[in-house]
Amino acid sequence: MNNQELIAQGEKYLMHTYGRLSMVVTKGEGSRIWDAEGKEYLDFVSGIAVNGLGHCHPAVVEAIRKQSEALIHCSNLYWIEPQIQLAKLLVEHSALDKAFFCNSGAEANEGAIKLARKYAAEQGYSERTDIITMGQSFHGRTLATLKATGQEKFHKDFHPLPEGFSYVPFNDIAALKGAVTDKTCAVMLETVQGEGGVVPADPEYLKQVRAFCDEKGILLILDEVQCGMGRTGTLFAYEQYDIEPDIMTLAKSLGGGVPIGAFLAKDKVAAAFHPGDHGSTFGGNPLVTAVGIAVVSAMLEPGFLDHVQAISSYLWTKLEGLKAKYDHILEVRGKGLLVGLALSHGGSDIVSFAKDHGVLVNCTAGTVIRLLPPLTVTKEEIDKAIAVLDTAFAEA
Numbered sequence: 324m325n326n327q328e329l330i331a332q333g334e335k336y337l338m339h340t341y342g343r344l345s346m347v348v349t350k351g352e353g354s355r356i357w358d359a360e361g362k363e364y365l366d367f368v369s370g371i372a373v374n375g376l377g378h379c380h381p382a383v384v385e386a387i388r389k390q391s392e393a394l395i396h397c398s399n400l401y402w403i404e405p406q407i408q409l410a411k412l413l414v415e416h417s418a419l420d421k422a423f424f425c426n427s428g429a430e431a432n433e434g435a436i437k438l439a440r441k442y443a444a445e446q447g448y449s450e451r452t453d454i455i456t457m458g459q460s461f462h463g464r465t466l467a468t469l470k471a472t473g474q475e476k477f478h479k480d481f482h483p484l485p486e487g488f489s490y491v492p493f494n495d496i497a498a499l500k501g502a503v504t505d506k507t508c509a510v511m512l513e514t515v516q517g518e519g520g521v522v523p524a525d526p527e528y529l530k531q532v533r534a535f536c537d538e539k540g541i542l543l544i545l546d547e548v549q550c551g552m553g554r555t556g557t558l559f560a561y562e563q564y565d566i567e568p569d570i571m572t573l574a575k576s577l578g579g580g581v582p583i584g585a586f587l588a589k590d591k592v593a594a595a596f597h598p599g600d601h602g603s604t605f606g607g608n609p610l611v612t613a614v615g616i617a618v619v620s621a622m623l624e625p626g627f628l629d630h631v632q633a634i635s636s637y638l639w640t641k642l643e644g645l646k647a648k649y650d651h652i653l654e655v656r657g658k659g660l661l662v663g664l665a666l667s668h669g670g671s672d673i674v675s676f677a678k679d680h681g682v683l684v685n686c687t688a689g690t691v692i693r694l695l696p697p698l699t700v701t702k703e704e705i706d707k708a709i710a711v712l713d714t715a716f717a718e719a
């Protein structure tokens with residue numbers, strides 16, 4: 324079947340929850356993917372920051388093959404060797420002490436929310452149930468994470484949503500200080516906002532948030548589902564801020580394409596969970612955690628994160644060049660290989676022009692072209708993407 328025939332079947336049999344581009348993806352390798360008619364694209368979306376190692380990375384393919392021959396699933400009724408090893412890897416390379424594995428970013432945030440409330444209760448503050456999140460944040464599509472998401476447009480028509488969330492403008496310490504009450508148990512924010520338009524936390528702001536949380540005895544939860552796992556040039560984005568979170572959530576790139584999420588916490592916080600408090604049937608199963616080990620190990624290879632830093636500064640220089648050339652690019656922002664081009668107009672025409680010319684980019688928050696190339700991207704691939712974007716902006 325060609326692209327059009329497949330899409331007609333998709334329209335018939337799938338719920339219409341996504342505004343999809345009219346292409347069917349059938350194959351991927353490194354930074355490239357192919358559609359059902361064999362057309363090749365340079366992929367600067369990476370499954371929305373999931374394919375951090377590019378498509379079908381040999382280490383990921385090999386981990387799937389090897390683990391699928393040994394044990395795919397058992398249950399958390401038993402100890403799982405790769406789950407233990409992946410937890411060890413993440414703990415040894417982060418400021419957190421314990422891990423819990425689940426299946427997606429939303430589930431990781433759900434778990435973090437539960438843990439923050441449970442920790443408050445164990446401290447004798449069971450009235451502290453509320454979490455403050457940021458305007459333009461994105462934390463997921465389940466009912467609680469939808470409510471945690473500080474964008475009303477996602478809430479409409481899904482009420483009633485769980486209680487206990489309020490919002491303050493991002494990067495505004497005074498607003499946060501004014502919003503904390505004696506019912507607050509945590510502040511949750513994305514170290515670099517992704518869906519909301521690619522906005523990093525200001526370094527000074529995040530330090531002030533950390534100090535304020537300590538002063539009030541409330542927890543700081545960092546959602547690094549999109550900005551974590553090497554994307555900003557360090558394994559976790561918070562490492563560039565000289566602060567440590569109490570809880571951090573991960574997903575997207577952690578599994579290199581297999582569905583896995585995690586939340587990590589400091590020992591004293593993690594101790595609030597006892598057997599029966601939280602769980603997941605699939606969470607941390609042998610297959611996905613074996614793949615997670617392969618992904619994290621590849622990212623910890625000497626030179627990998629150096630490459631991310633070097634290649635992202637190359638990309639930023641090129642994007643600054645485009646900005647200098649076109650008035651309608653207002654700003655280049657983000658961190659590392661999580662980059663946004665803020666435009667003075669809607670970005671969908673740029674996305675479809677680029678797609679027609681063999682380069683996939685994404686538009687978020689209506690006017691921000693988001694670039695999420697694989698962390699393994701090369702200069703030549705960046706040059707090609709920039710050339711296509713250059714023409715796209717010239718025509719816009």
Ligand SMILES: *Cc1c(COP(=O)(O)O)cnc(C)c1O
Nearest residue numbers: 427428429461462463517548549
């Ligand atoms: C994608 C994303 C989520 C949700 O992850 P899912 O795996 O889609 O549930 C949560 N937080 C952030 C910051 C994200 O980018």
